[in-house]
Amino acid sequence: MTRAIMIQGAGSNVGKSMLVAGIARALTQRGLRVAPFKPQNMSNNAAVTADGGEIGRAQALQAMAARRAPHTDMNPVLLKPETDIGAQVIVQGQRFATLKARDYAKAKPQLLAPALESFHRLAGTADIVLIEGAGSPAEINLRAGDIANMGFAEAANVPVVLVGDIDRGGVIAQIVGTKTVLPAADAARIRGFAINKFRGDVSLFDDGLTAITEMTGWPSLGVLPWFDEAWRLPAEDVMDIRSTARDGAFRIAVPRLARIANFDDLDPLSAEPGVSVEIIEPGRPLPGDADLVLIPGSKSTISDLAHFRAQGWDIDLAAHLRRGGHVLGICGGYQMLGKTIDDPDGIEGAPGKVAGLGLLNVETIMKPEKHLALQQATYRPTGAALSGYEIHIGETSGPDCTHAWLTVNGARHGAASPDGRVRGCYLHGLFASDRFRADFLAALGGDAQINYDTETDAVLDRLGAHVTQHLDLDLLMELSAPV
Template sequence: MTRSIMIQGAGSNVGKSMLVAGIARALSNRGLSVAPFKPQNMSNNAAVTVDGGEIGRAQALQALAARRDPTTDMNPVLLKPETDIGAQVIVQGKRMMTLKARDYAKAKPSLLDATLESFHRLATTADIVLIEGAGSPAEINLRAGDIANMGFAEAANVPVVLVGDIDRGGVIAQIVGTKTVLPPADAARIKGFAINKFRGDVSLFDDGLASIFDMTGWPSLGVLPWFDEAWRLPAEDVMDIASSPKPDAFKVAVPRLARIANFDDLDPLSVEPGVSVEIVEPGRPLPGDADLVLIPGSKSTIADLAHFRAQGWDIDLLAHLRRGGHVLGICGGYQMLGRVIDDPEGIEGPPGKVEGLGLLDVETTMTPKKHLALQQAEYLPTGASVCGYEIHIGETTGPDCVRAWLSIGGTTHGATSGNGRVMGCYLHGLFSSDQFRGDFLAQLGGASSTAYDAETDAVLDRLGTHIATHLDLDLLLELSVEI
């Protein structure tokens, strides 16, 4: 019989995703079949699954930690923000609708059946399902119709472990305060707690653990010390991308778009010892010493193109090219580099055409159909194999596509400018392929020395050991229930 337990946070960004990944690897190392599950996620950093849908990138990492392929059942509801007040709603891997936040609040109860269906289907494939909450159950103003935290835990009848982040300070208030504001039935569903991101001697918090137990009655599963290698794992938030200068490194400048999406393209570059990835915040110029400017994916290409120009980055980009620099646009970034973006059906806003940056002689027409597929490609200049995925709307054509630099299934893909210094494509995740990454960087004057997938798996192993050392996994399994 399959067992399950839910990990919820006393606040946002307490480390739930990383914790679930670590537990998944630790339990997998014990010989258990583990499945990660998050009923509702909000992220524009999505992953394409083996069953042809999309889920949050964090659940794909958790699936990797559990040593299994990611499927749409691991994250049945994915919200992809398109504006400050609205988001695309992905249900069981497929786009269903776009809703404003207020309208989504009304729609949530109707999505509970889909989350439970995916949960129970996933449960037939594993010994234990590790459920990750979203945000915090202390947001009691969101409790009505909730499918992300206690609402789902109640519907699925699973116990909860509450996690606090001591690095922020006030962790006792986080844990005890959560119990104080929760309705009694929800508070009773919490069966234990854990403290994450401790720096220093964990024994110094023994009195803190005792105080929390005295005020809640919940046993402690442990205090997790800070995991120094977390930055080496694929990031769920662009702010988690390592963006620190490295002396004499090949510099990749990445403008932070307002609706940046699928920026996992940056993860393999950021861990390269000889590559420095610099996330350029709005209001700052593109650095003059960049070797490569990489324009990433976007959830709202036309709006992000306006945002790009508003920062003056279009002027900086021209100066970068005059200095002999290179430019790569991926997905939305590829579309921006062309002459025109045409949205005749108003998919991203009012119908109409906008001028692109004009650095590639191509045009993009937005179409309702979303391209969603895992892909095997060839890097034409060297013959290197490339693994990646497509997740976009729009068709891009034009004279510069004659100078394609990728081949997918025998069909050429991408475009290159006449001088060879501006390139674009729709293939995400391509830098995860070691041979391609090495060849691409070498052609631009950089170098690669990392086996990315192997190193990622090794870090997950070390995270699993870290979890097993400091968290009471026997108690976790004891607190879990049969479903």
């Protein structure tokens, strides 16, 4: 019989995604079939699944932790912000609509059915489903029509464990305050709590655990110390990438676009001990000593191109090239490098054509059909095999495509300047392939040393052991319920 339990947070960024990944690996190591599930996620860092859709990157990592292939049922509703007040809504892997926040609130009730459908279908393949909430159930102003936290827990009739982040301070108020503001029926769904991100002597919080239990009536599953290797795992938030910048001999500068998307390309690079990946925040110039400027993907290419110019990064990029530097654009970054971007149907805003950075002799036309595919490719300069995925709208063509540096499914892919110092492609995830990463960096004077997938899997093993040591997983299973 399949069981399920939901991990909710007393606030945003309490570490729910990492915790679910750790529990997934720990229970998988016990021989259980584990399925991660998040009814609603909000992220522009998506993963493409073998069944032809997209899900949040965190659920793809959790699937890896559970030693199973990512599937669209693991994240049936994905919100991809395009503006400050609107997002593209992905339902069971496919585009559903682009809605403003107020309109999405009205649409939520009709999204509960596909979320439950995916949940029950996934449950049929597992011994336990680990459900991750979004944000916090304490946001009671969002309770009506909720499908992310208590609304889903109620509909699926699953118990909840509440997680607090002690690193931020005030964790007792986080946990106890959440119970205080919740409606009684929602509070009754919480069966236990856990504390995450503790630094120092855990025993010093024993009295804190006692106080929380006395004020809530909930048992403690334990206190999870800070996991020092968290930075080695693929990040869902670009802010988590920044913390990995080190003093590697090979320096990569990455301008932080306002709508940066699918930046998992950076994870294998930042894991390399000889490579420093630095996220350049708006208002800062691109560093003059960078070996490579990597322009990442974007959810809104044309507006991010305007943002790029507003920072003066176009001027910095030209100076970088004059100094002999190299530039790589991936997906939206590739489109920006061309001569023009034409959006005749107004997919990203008002219809029209804008000038690109003009560093590649190519042009892009935006088209409404989104291209989603897992791909096998070859790095043409060395013959290195690699894999990746495409997730984009738009088609790019022009004379510099004759200098294509990749082959995808037998066809030339991407473009390069005649001197080869400016390159672009639509293929995400390519740096996870070890030989390609080594060959690419070597050509630019860098060095690759690690086996990325093996290292990532080993970190997940250590995360699973960390969770096993510090959390009461027997209690977690006891608190879970059949579905």
